[in-house]
Amino acid sequence: MGTVAAVSLPGLPEVKPGDDLGQLIAAAAARADEQLGDGTAVAVAHKVVSKVEGAVVALADVKPSPRARELASAQNKDPRAVQVVLDQSSELLRAERGVLICRTHHGFVCANAGVDHSNVPADDHVLVLPRDPDESARQLRARLRELTGARPAVLVCDSFGRAWRHGQCDVALGCAGLRPLDDWRGRRDSAGRELTATWLAVADAAAAVADLTRRKDSREPVVLIRGLERHVTEADGPGAVALLRPPDEDLFI
Amino acid sequence: MGTVAAVSLPGLPEVKPGDDLGQLIAAAAARADEQLGDGTAVAVAHKVVSKVEGAVVALADVKPSPRARELASAQNKDPRAVQVVLDQSSELLRAERGVLICRTHHGFVCANAGVDHSNVPADDHVLVLPRDPDESARQLRARLRELTGARPAVLVCDSFGRAWRHGQCDVALGCAGLRPLDDWRGRRDSAGRELTATWLAVADAAAAVADLTRRKDSREPVVLIRGLERHVTEADGPGAVALLRPPDEDLFI
Numbered sequence: 001m002g003t004v005a006a007v008s009l010p011g012l013p014e015v016k017p018g019d020d021l022g023q024l025i026a027a028a029a030a031r032a033d034e035q036l037g038d039g040t041a042v043a044v045a046h047k048v049v050s051k052v053e054g055a056v057v058a059l060a061d062v063k064p065s066p067r068a069r070e071l072a073s074a075q076n077k078d079p080r081a082v083q084v085v086l087d088q089s090s091e092l093l094r095a096e097r098g099v100l101i102c103r104t105h106h107g108f109v110c111a112n113a114g115v116d117h118s119n120v121p122a123d124d125h126v127l128v129l130p131r132d133p134d135e136s137a138r139q140l141r142a143r144l145r146e147l148t149g150a151r152p153a154v155l156v157c158d159s160f161g162r163a164w165r166h167g168q169c170d171v172a173l174g175c176a177g178l179r180p181l182d183d184w185r186g187r188r189d190s191a192g193r194e195l196t197a198t199w200l201a202v203a204d205a206a207a208a209v210a211d212l213t214r215r216k217d218s219r220e221p222v223v224l225i226r227g228l229e230r231h232v233t234e235a236d237g238p239g240a241v242a243l244l245r246p247p248d249e250d251l252f253i
Numbered sequence: 254m255g256t257v258a259a260v261s262l263p264g265l266p267e268v269k270p271g272d273d274l275g276q277l278i279a280a281a282a283a284r285a286d287e288q289l290g291d292g293t294a295v296a297v298a299h300k301v302v303s304k305v306e307g308a309v310v311a312l313a314d315v316k317p318s319p320r321a322r323e324l325a326s327a328q329n330k331d332p333r334a335v336q337v338v339l340d341q342s343s344e345l346l347r348a349e350r351g352v353l354i355c356r357t358h359h360g361f362v363c364a365n366a367g368v369d370h371s372n373v374p375a376d377d378h379v380l381v382l383p384r385d386p387d388e389s390a391r392q393l394r395a396r397l398r399e400l401t402g403a404r405p406a407v408l409v410c411d412s413f414g415r416a417w418r419h420g421q422c423d424v425a426l427g428c429a430g431l432r433p434l435d436d437w438r439g440r441r442d443s444a445g446r447e448l449t450a451t452w453l454a455v456a457d458a459a460a461a462v463a464d465l466t467r468r469k470d471s472r473e474p475v476v477l478i479r480g481l482e483r484h485v486t487e488a489d490g491p492g493a494v495a496l497l498r499p500p501d502e503d504l505f506i
Contacts, residue, residue: 001262002260164506166495169457202465213255244417245416252347
């Protein structure tokens with residue numbers, strides 16, 4: 001019998017560049033009487049990671065290129081914000097219906113390269129994705145271990161739209177100490193038959209759990225997930241980069 | 254503070270066509286001392302739904318068409334299984350690397366139109382998706398209400414691969430009594446700024462929770478999820494069909 005239990009962490013303050021996120025999370029967990037144990041997965045909305053890392057761009061400082069101006073005009077967007085999106089992207093895959101679908105420099109395929117206006121303190125600033133979300137997760141994990149002695153897994157999450165389906169689900173941008181994929185291919189089902197296509201995106205499913213646990217207006221960007229002990233590893237592991245399908249293997253670009 | 258807690262249900266027997274799945278689930282829940290309360294979401298792997306509905310095809314009865322033979326030869330597959338895939342599809346989107354990506358008659362975009370060899374009792378049979386998974390969910394919900402007096406939400410789930418990312422996540426093929434999408438577009442974030450692109454695929458996230466809770470070899474196809482009360486509705490609602498992005502709105506087909 002499997003169980004998964006997730007709880008969002010109240011009381012995390014609005015974070016600023018340079019804040020010690022590990023310390024803030026450990027303190028909030030202590031106040032909420034929640035253990036950050038070895039088997040716990042700590043899922044953090046990327047926005048707080050981006051904020052503490054200063055991954056914020058002041059639109060006043062952005063000079064839009066002719067291409068950004070053209071795209072902005074066609075898609076009814078702020079040319080400066082479009083320039084930030086292009087700066088974050090290695091490739092623009094689609095520009096239609098007011099949406100720019102980009103491949104980011106990390107390799108994520110998502111709307112607007114993850115550039116975000118909401119939940120940002122100032123109107124004339126946009127948030128961008130952390131530069132290296134797996135490294136962010138590793139550093140946060142190391143800091144939590146330093147502070148608590150435990151070694152929880154850490155996930156850095158964002159909400160991505162999907163091809164073919166409405167709505168968004170959270171995915172893992174970064175992870176440390178969590179097996180990102182659980183590969184059952186070649187293993188046997190309950191009748192002894194080979195499982196040919198069973199390859200679970202554990203880190204993305206864990207991110208979806210976290211998103212379902214918090215409310216979007218709750219200021220609770222951190223969710224603790226228990227029950228994933230079999231996927232939590234002593235080593236930091238390959239990170240969420242293992243979830244990226246290389247463009248040359250992708251049938252839908 | 255939000256919480257989500259999921260538990261897989263042990264003790265469900267191997268099901269046969271015509272079995273009363275609601276009765277089997279209610280009995281397993283009673284044995285496990287688990288309540289099927291009004292706010293609970295009961296997530297069921299589609300395979301047991303397909304089995305009780307007899308959505309099984311004997312390969313011996315299938316006459317592959319020339320097109321099925323040609324595809325099977327190119328993709329190294331059984332031509333009879335390919336014929337079943339084609340029969341389940343309204344459109345074949347890609348046939349590469351041994352994978353057929355199909356749009357099913359329901360409108361799902363997935364590998365092999367959801368046709369499945371694993372966890373099937375007999376080697377020469379394949380399982381197909383339920384004919385109308387939303388209707389399956391509604392009927393199961395009605396039956397559970399009849400048996401228990403409660404009105405839990407019901408989800409019928411399957412594991413789908415994704416564009417751009419490795420691995421699979423479960424999604425909702427059908428649902429009843431669960432809001433499939435939570436639309437925050439036009440609402441405000443915690444700073445009062447409009448959330449422009451926040452549209453949560455609640456039913457898919459719930460399916461991901463269920464998949465993370467069970468193990469693939471556990472014979473535990475049913476997972477009970479608590480903590481989604483704000484998304485559980487008295488009415489059966491629009492079902493998971495609301496999650497399908499129409500082809501003419503899709504940028505990746």
